[in-house]
Amino acid sequence: MDEQHITSAFDRDLEAMQAQIMKMGGLVEAAIMEAASALETRDEELAQKVLENDAAIDGLEEIINSEAARVIALRSPTAVDLRLILSVMKIASNLERVGDYAKNIAKRTGVLAQTGHILDSGAALRRMAREVELMLKDALDAHVQRDAELAQDVINRDLDVDQMYNAMFREFLTYMMENPQNITPCMHLHFIAKNIERMGDHVTAIAEQVIYVVAGETPAEERVKGDTTSTAPQEG
């Protein structure tokens, strides 16, 4: 078995893993949009579908991890190749977390349907989720095409998501102060907004992996964190 042959076998293995990542990414993108849509339209059936589909996402992560371990053991990749495989595992882990947040949103849909207080936040949450879903799509494209510039663009756009979250946080506070009956639904809506904001953080982590693979190092500066609610006192 000559060197050329070994390289090709590794490439085939890697391609198969990339295919699994894209499949997993597709499921996660669908989960994000379905969870947001179920929330907006109080569609408990669609929310249930998101809950059920999460097992497939988790299953893909396990497959990718096993496959990565198999490839490392079998091919002993070094330098760039090894970095690539470890990065695929990290991306799978981040995708799984995003899927978990989508599942968590779907779980709250039932609760919100029961509270009966219809606050007009579903559309805003869906827009925020849509933004994260587009970021995820670009992050995965950047991964496949080794496009560090596109990855950096994704990282920059996470600031918008953080700002959307900050605006909603303030909005929920005012609703709660206006009427105590809004407190319970707003706590849930706020959690949902925070979950979407965290999804953005995981998508950002995927984009950072792309830059790490392309440049051989993680971005030097920790990115500016756009969620200011943890440090600024909320005056309503």
Added chain:
Amino acid sequence: MDEQHITSAFDRDLEAMQAQIMKMGGLVEAAIMEAASALETRDEELAQKVLENDAAIDGLEEIINSEAARVIALRSPTAVDLRLILSVMKIASNLERVGDYAKNIAKRTGVLAQTGHILDSGAALRRMAREVELMLKDALDAHVQRDAELAQDVINRDLDVDQMYNAMFREFLTYMMENPQNITPCMHLHFIAKNIERMGDHVTAIAEQVIYVVAGETPAEERVKGDTTSTAPQEG
């Protein structure tokens, strides 16, 4: 270089990585308790220390990742050895996340000190943080000693943390309904409780890695999730 020699070199590498994990774990344990203590006593100086120390935790994760990549490339470990190294990387990643949550709690200390509403929740939050810190200590001991039973015990104890969180969630809701001035501080306190609950999830993930390494597979059943606030309507 005979097989024996190669094995010993691998063992030495692994031991060095385990030492880094224990060092990282020690820093994270300290961060949890310092963040909780700073919160309870509104000690902004101690909170600042937690913020500053987080860089050391992040740095250790990077060192462990680089070292893992180096060892994989150099020693081409297979089967159990490879599983062990990949598991060390996962544990480092979970530790880093726990450190992030401690940092997030420390950030909110300043805000809460400014709001001026002293709700008597600091002690309860500290007890919850203490429980998570003990779980982390045991999870890391289980890791070093390959003790699947202790790891399972840690996983079981996470239910207590989830129950503590549920109780606090309900308590915060009643505070907010009693007085709108409580809404802003309670939103922050609730976030802190949720962050501690999430720390417990990451510690559980570490314990699951221990079982994975010992048994060669992840626990079959997804554990029962004790945080019921996402599915149960809150009636106050």
